[in-house]
Amino acid sequence: MSSENPFTAARRFLEKNDLPLGHIDQVAQFIEKNTGGVNLGRSDEFVDPFTGTVDDARIIRPFLDAL
Numbered sequence: 001m002s003s004e005n006p007f008t009a010a011r012r013f014l015e016k017n018d019l020p021l022g023h024i025d026q027v028a029q030f031i032e033k034n035t036g037g038v039n040l041g042r043s044d045e046f047v048d049p050f051t052g053t054v055d056d057a058r059i060i061r062p063f064l065d066a067l
Contacts, residue, residue: 006032007028010024010027010028014027
């Protein structure tokens, strides 16, 4: 799950792989470190869904051209 607590995910991983729970801090830190750049949410900048480029002018330009 994208919003899951890293310690919950670490515990599940350790239990699934029959590893000691004493490693939970290390596994949770690994999860946090390797998923820290993920941002799932609303962004204020426009991203073209086809090209992935960021361009605020593409939102404003059609409205300015219509004036």
